[in-house]
Amino acid sequence: MHYIILYIRQLNKHSGMILYFNLFGMGVSSLLEGAAIVLLIPLISLTGVMHLNGGTTGLVAVLDRFDVGTHVLNLPVVLGIYICIIIGQSLLQRNLSIRNVTLVQDFIHHLRLQVYQGLLQANWRLYIQQRKSDLTNLLTIEINRVNNGISLFLQLLTLIVFTGIQIGLAFYLNAKMTGFVIISGLVLSYFSRRFIRASKQLGRKTSELSKEYLAGITDQLNGMKDIKSNHLEASRLNWLRTLTKAMHAEQVEYVKLKTNSQFFYKSMSAFLLAGFVFFAVTLFHSQPGQFLIIIVIFSRLWPKVTTLQANIQQVAATIPAFKALSDLEQQCRRELEFEGEFIEEGSDRLLIKEGMECRNVYFQYESATADTLRNINTFIPANSMVAVVGRSGAGKSTLIDVLMGLLKPNRGDVLIDGKALTRETLFSLRHAMSYVPQDPFLFNGTIKDNLRLVATEATEEDLWEALRLSAADAFVRKLPEGLNTMIGDRGIKLSGGECQRLVLARALLRKPSVLVLDEATSALDTENEAKIQEALEKMRGKMTIIVIAHRLSTIRHADQVLVLDRGEIIQKGEFIQLSKDRYGVFNQLLQHQFVVS
Numbered sequence: 102m103h104y105i106i107l108y109i110r111q112l113n114k115h116s117g118m119i120l121y122f123n124l125f126g127m128g129v130s131s132l133l134e135g136a137a138i139v140l141l142i143p144l145i146s147l148t149g150v151m152h153l154n155g156g157t158t159g160l161v162a163v164l165d166r167f168d169v170g171t172h173v174l175n176l177p178v179v180l181g182i183y184i185c186i187i188i189g190q191s192l193l194q195r196n197l198s199i200r201n202v203t204l205v206q207d208f209i210h211h212l213r214l215q216v217y218q219g220l221l222q223a224n225w226r227l228y229i230q231q232r233k234s235d236l237t238n239l240l241t242i243e244i245n246r247v248n249n250g251i252s253l254f255l256q257l258l259t260l261i262v263f264t265g266i267q268i269g270l271a272f273y274l275n276a277k278m279t280g281f282v283i284i285s286g287l288v289l290s291y292f293s294r295r296f297i298r299a300s301k302q303l304g305r306k307t308s309e310l311s312k313e314y315l316a317g318i319t320d321q322l323n324g325m326k327d328i329k330s331n332h333l334e335a336s337r338l339n340w341l342r343t344l345t346k347a348m349h350a351e352q353v354e355y356v357k358l359k360t361n362s363q364f365f366y367k368s369m370s371a372f373l374l375a376g377f378v379f380f381a382v383t384l385f386h387s388q389p390g391q392f393l394i395i396i397v398i399f400s401r402l403w404p405k406v407t408t409l410q411a412n413i414q415q416v417a418a419t420i421p422a423f424k425a426l427s428d429l430e431q432q433c434r435r436e437l438e439f440e441g442e443f444i445e446e447g448s449d450r451l452l453i454k455e456g457m458e459c460r461n462v463y464f465q466y467e468s469a470t471a472d473t474l475r476n477i478n479t480f481i482p483a484n485s486m487v488a489v490v491g492r493s494g495a496g497k498s499t500l501i502d503v504l505m506g507l508l509k510p511n512r513g514d515v516l517i518d519g520k521a522l523t524r525e526t527l528f529s530l531r532h533a534m535s536y537v538p539q540d541p542f543l544f545n546g547t548i549k550d551n552l553r554l555v556a557t558e559a560t561e562e563d564l565w566e567a568l569r570l571s572a573a574d575a576f577v578r579k580l581p582e583g584l585n586t587m588i589g590d591r592g593i594k595l596s597g598g599e600c601q602r603l604v605l606a607r608a609l610l611r612k613p614s615v616l617v618l619d620e621a622t623s624a625l626d627t628e629n630e631a632k633i634q635e636a637l638e639k640m641r642g643k644m645t646i647i648v649i650a651h652r653l654s655t656i657r658h659a660d661q662v663l664v665l666d667r668g669e670i671i672q673k674g675e676f677i678q679l680s681k682d683r684y685g686v687f688n689q690l691l692q693h694q695f696v697v698s
C-alpha cells in the first residue's frame with residue numbers, strides 16, 4: 102500500500118483542489134442517493150401498499166409527520182422530488198465520472214513525462230544496467246497498470262465515502278441492524294485477507310510474465326534474420342508456447358481467484374440475509390415498516406461492502422506495478438546526470454581551442470571484476486584526427502564513452518582545454534559533438550525526416566550537401582522518391598553501407614566541432630570507403646575527428662593513432678611510424694588485415 106500512497110500523494114500535489122472537489126462531489130452524490138432511498142418510505146406509505154407507522158426511529162417519525170397518506174395531491178409532489186433527486190444525482194455522478202477520468206488521465210500524462218524525463222536525465226550507466234525491454238515494459242504496460250490502479254483507488258475512495266454516508270443514514274434509520282451489517286462486513290474482511298494477499302502475488306507474477314514476454318519478443322523480432330536464416334523457428338515457437346502456457350495459467354488463476362472471492366461474498370450474503378430476516382422477525386419482532394427498512398439497508402449497504410472488498414483486491418493486484426515504477430524513478434534519481442530544463446539543440450556549443458585530454462583515467466564496469474580502462478593518458482589536439490584501434494574487447498568504445506562524458510572515470514579526469522568537464526561544459530560539449538555508433542539509429546520514416554532529426558531547420562540544399570560529403574547523394578538520387586523515400590524500420594529497406602552513409606550525413610548536417618565515428622564505416626565497400634576518406638580529408642582541420650576502425654585503411658591519414666590493449670594505451674603515434682615498429686601490436690593488426698584481405 103505504501104507505493105500506492107506515494108503516487109496518490111503525487112496525484113494530490115498535481116491536481117490540488119480538484120481532487121478534494123471531486124471527493125466532496127462524491128459525498129453530495131451519495132447523500133442524494135441516500136435521500137432518494139429515504140424518500141421511498143413515504144412513497145410506499147402514500148401508495149397505500151404499506152403504512153409506516155413505526156416511529157421507532159427519528160427519521161421515520163419525521164417522515165410520518167409528512168402525514169401525506171390522506172392528501173392525494175402530495176403523491177405527485179413526493180414523486181416529483183424523487184425524480185428530481187435521482188436526475189440531479191445522475192447528472193452529478195456523470196459530471197464526476199468525467200472529472201475523475203480527466204483527473205486521472207491528466208496525472209498519468211504528467212507521470213509518463215516525469216518518468217521519461219527522469220530516464221533522459223539519468224546517467225548512461227543506468228542504461229547499461231537495465232534491459233531495454235524492461236524499460237519498454239515499464240513505460241508501456243506497467244504504467245497502464247498504474248493508471249488502472251489509480252482509477253481503482255479513486256473508485257475505492259468514492260466507495261468509502263459512499264458507504265460511510267450510507268452507513269450514517271442507515272444508523273439513523275436503524276442502529277441495531279446497521280451495526281449488525283458493519284460487524285458482518287468486518288468479519289468478511291478478516292476472512293477475505295487471503296484473497297487480497299493472493300491478488301498481490303498474482304499481480305507480481307503478471308509483472309514478471311509481461312517483462313519476460315516483451316523482452317523475448319523484442320529480442321526475437323530484432324534477430325528475425327538470424328532466426329530465419331539459421332532455421333531456429335521451432336525452438337522460438339517452443340519458447341513462446343511455454344511462456345503463453347504460463348500466461349494462460351496465470352489468467353485462469355486470476356479468474357479463479359476472482360470467482361472464488363465472488364462465490365465467498367455471495368454465499369456470505371445469502372447467509373447474512375437469511376440471518377437478518379430471521380433475527381428481524383424472531384428477535385426484534387419487526388413491524389412491516391421496520392422490516393422494509395432493514396431490507397432497504399441491507400440491499401443498499403451490503404453490495405457496497407462486497408464491492409469494497411473486490412475493489413481492494415483489484416487494487417492489490419496493481420501494487421507490483423506501482424513498486425516497479427517507483428523503483429525505476431528512484432534509480433533515475435540516484436543516477437541523475439543533470440536537473441532542470443533541457444537546452445535546445447545548438448544553443449550552447451562548446452568551442453574547443455586546445456584539445457581534449459584523458460589524465461590517469463581508470464574505469465571499471467560495475468559487473469566487471471577488473472578495470473576496463475587503465476591509466477589512460479592522452480591528448481587530442483583540437484581539429485586533429487585521432488584513430489583508436491585495438492583488438493575486439495580492448496576498450497575502444499569504453500574510451501569513447503568516457504571522452505563523451507557518458508561514463509565517469511573511477512579515477513582520473515577528462516579535461517577540455519585543461520579544465521575538468523563540468524555539468525555545463527559536458528552538455529555544451531555534447532551539443533558540439535556528432536556521434537555515429539556501430540548500430541546507428543534510423544527510424545521508420547523518409548530519408549528527409551531521418552536527416553532532419555538533428556537539424557530541424559536544415560534546407561534541402563543542406564541535406565544534399567551532407568549527403569554529398571558522406572558519399573550518399575548518388576544512391577539517394579537513384580531512389581524513385583529521392584529524399585522522400587521511406588526507409589522502413591531501422592532502415593531495413595537500405596543496405597548496411599547505405600544506412601551508414603545516411604547516418605554519417607546526419608552527423609555532418611549538425612556541423613559538429615567533434616565528430617566521433619565508432620566503427621561507422623565497417624559496412625562500406627572500398628569504393629565508398631575511399632569516398633568517405635576523401636570527405637574526412639576535406640573536413641580535416643575544421644573539426645576534431647575521433648575514429649574507431651577495425652579496417653585500418655580508413656585511418657591511414659590520422660594525425661595520431663592510439664593502440665589499446667586490455668584497457669591500456671600501449672602504442673601512440675602516426676600511422677606510418679607505428680606500422681614500422683615490427684614488434685608492436687599495431688604492426689600485428691596491420692599484418693593480420695593484410696593476410697585476410
Ligand SMILES: Nc1ncnc2c1ncn2[C@@H]1O[C@H](COP(=O)(O)OP(=O)(O)OP(=O)(O)O)[C@@H](O)[C@H]1O
Nearest residue numbers: 229466468469473492493494495496497498499500
Ligand atoms: N556494459 C558493460 N558491462 C560490463 N562489461 C562491459 C560492458 N560493456 C563492455 N564491457 C566489457 O568491457 C570491455 C571493453 O569493451 P568495449 O566495447 O569498450 O571494447 P571494444 O574495444 O570497443 O570492442 P569491439 O571492437 O568488439 O567493439 C570488454 O571486455 C567488454 O566485455
